[in-house]
Amino acid sequence: MTRQQDGGKCRVVVLISGSGTNLQALIDAAARDDASFSVCSVISNKPGAYGLARAGDAGIAAVAIDHRDYGDRETFDRALMEEIDCHRPDLVVLAGFMRILTPEFVRHYSGRLLNIHPSLLPKYQGLNTHARALEAGDPEHGVTVHFVTEELDGGPTIVQAAIPVKDDDTPDTLARRIQVQEHVIYPLAVSWFAEGRLRMVEDRCQLDGEFLPRSGHRIEN
Structure with missing residues (x-):
């Protein structure tokens, strides 16, 4: 389904690695009166990413999950999936997320995972x-x-x-x-x-x- 279960706006989780200019464009679009989606969480694999501050300024939940804390790509992606799924997203958006995703991750969000x-x-x-x-x-x-x-x-x-x-x-x-x-x-x-x-x-x-x-x-x- 493409809308939140309660009939509200489509819930979007955004993944970033850097300054978050595309994230800001999404935040600005979501703030419009006629917006059909809301950004419910921003997650970065880099703790110092400026995009996390953009999320905080907009009152959006923001967290860093440092990929360097995990022994391999699969373990990191599972931790990432666990955090994403806590927010019950309808859509996951990659906005300058500089990680190659595992097949398991891609299959989990198949049909509701976008990249630019x-x-x-x-x-x-x-x-x-x-x-x-x-x-x-x-x-x-x-x-x-x-x-x-x-x-x-x-x-x-x-x-x-x-x-x-x-x-x-x-x-x-x-x-x-x-x-x-x-x-x-x-x-x-x-x-x-x-x-x-x-x-x-x-x-x-x-x-x-x-x-x-x-x-x-x-x-x-």
Whole structure:
């Protein structure tokens, strides 16, 4: 189900590792009068992550579970799952969570686990996406929100935002321009899910009962 059992707003847990700019975009969207979701908890694998302070400022439960305290990835992910499930989330959102998740974790939240990746997937899975796009001479670059599956950065695409690459772009300038788009499309995708409009059906995305193209909903800038 995509809404809290009591008929209230969709409950969202956000996982972070850093400053939490996408988290802030979600917090701001959730604060609107017409919001269909609420951020009920923020969890970081890094105790010093600034995103935890953002959550605290917004009155949201925030906790760090340091992955370095665990002997292996599986043990950490089980501890993470236990903390997440305490909040009875309808949706789990990765917002700059810099950990590769175990298959057990991904299966546990299958169909209700979203990620944002700074490229027009399937191009440039992994890291250093902005530099790779520039090195390839791409005329456009962008960002993708997708459901998470066991394939790294390979789950069904929900929405993409594309921008033109400028002649004088650097990885830093491209990153800043892409980040503006991230803050638009992530709250959009979360709202679609919270409103019951979006779901994952096998390896495809359905929006309003219709299958999206493999590249998802496209926003040009």
